[in-house]
Amino acid sequence: MPELPEVETVRRGLEPTMEGAKVLKVETRRANLRFPFPERFAETLEGRTIVSLGRRAKYLLLYLDQGPPLICHLGMSGAFRVQTEDESLTPGLFHHPRSKLEAHDHVVFHLLCRDDVTRRVIFNDPRRFGFMLFATEVPAIHPMLDGLGVEPTGNALDGAMLATLFKGKQTPLKAALLDQTLIAGLGNIYVSEALWRAGLSPRRAAGTIAPAKGQSSLRADRLATAVRSVIADAIEAGGSSLRDYRQADGSEGNFQHRFSVYDREGEPCPKPTCRGVITRIVQSGRSTFYCPVCQR
DNA sequence: CCGATTACCTGCACGC
DNA sequence: TGCGTGCAGGTAATCG
The missing domain is CATH 1.10.8.50 (Helicase, Ruva Protein; domain 3)
Structure with missing residues (x-):
């Protein structure tokens, strides 16, 4: 699905929700996407604050207050959506962890956002060509990002x-x-x-x-x-x-x-x-x- | 080493 | 209606 412009659009769309938000809880609803989720994926993220959202080529980067950034790739069919707790939860199912989830919702980030409102950011990916990995260093070093060429944004490419x-x-x-x-x-x-x-x-x-x-x-x-x-x-x-x-x-x-x-x-x-x-x-x-x- | 092909997965449009 | 086929924005492994 997403080429660079789509990933940049996703980054900008998620920024107001995720930047400065504290990660309360992370649910993975299967063991893998394209690759298995990293060891201790949820535990590593829970309790962290998302400092900023970055992008390199088609990779989305979540920078945390502690530890290496999370690298997300949307593959062909990956997408994020945001739910605010009030509007997402059906009466009677309040606080039900599975409410309003759809087919191919693979990851749910429960966030306490800067405005003190609880929101969920949900990653959906029918084809599961997407993946999430931790970088090995800060800012964002990972074999997946090594060897990437020049960004076609800005003026570097002439x-x-x-x-x-x-x-x-x-x-x-x-x-x-x-x-x-x-x-x-x-x-x-x-x-x-x-x-x-x-x-x-x-x-x-x-x-x-x-x-x-x-x-x-x-x-x-x-x-x-x-x-x-x-x-x-x-x-x-x-x-x-x-x-x-x-x-x-x-x-x-x-x-x-x-x-x-x-x-x-x-x-x-x-x-x-x-x-x-x-x-x-x-x-x-x-x-x-x-x-x-x-x-x- | 290089470039081309195949594999990975699900959903959908299309023709019969 | 149902079924088979081909195609879809991604990368990586494999093949020659």
Whole structure:
């Protein structure tokens, strides 16, 4: 489900509830998600105060007043929702620990929030590709985070850096952009969108965006700009809501209405002067959407 | 080492 | 209505 913009939206959505909250109790309703929960998962969290919420690529980080941060990954279908005690508990079931839980609610955090109200933050993940692990150090060192590439937020990623990262690579641009060790946070949707904005074919060999000797790095510059802009636009729109994905407050993101090519097979290319038709191809087992006319 | 494929899981849309 | 098939935003293990 969530690529970087969705995880950032989740982080911002949870922040008012979780930042400064004390963890009263943690329930896990099965032994594992993608991986087993860490040893003493609940006990380690209970009694702690959540100092702040961070994000690295598609990883959500809960910084605690003591001990290493909790690393959360939403996988394909993970989502958080917040319940306030008053509205969540059915009369007659007051304080019943299982009230209002739904299928695939795997983790329940009982929190005493800064405003002195008790709330529950519930992690739901039908496919269970998500996971929760403790970092081994503060701020957030973990094998899972080692080797992650540059964030496509901010200004660090520019044409020169992209050209260097992709230099000599024969692999298609689609695969190179999905490689989290190069750029961290892009997923299947935003790779298609960024390549359309850049006017570059997903099939083009990644190494060929580098400028020839003495030439300007036009392609690399265009691609870097496209990646940064699509990520920034998607964050600003609150991410994309597909299928069952919702923001933590229950509202939907808006960016799915602004897809130029993703899931638009057969539609005309939205580029004003282009007569192309959006085409779906499969690359390394996953759908890519692009316009074969204006993306070269 | 590299890149491509498969596995992990459930739900849903679709065709018959 | 039911059943089989394919597909879905993730990463990691395996294969050549």
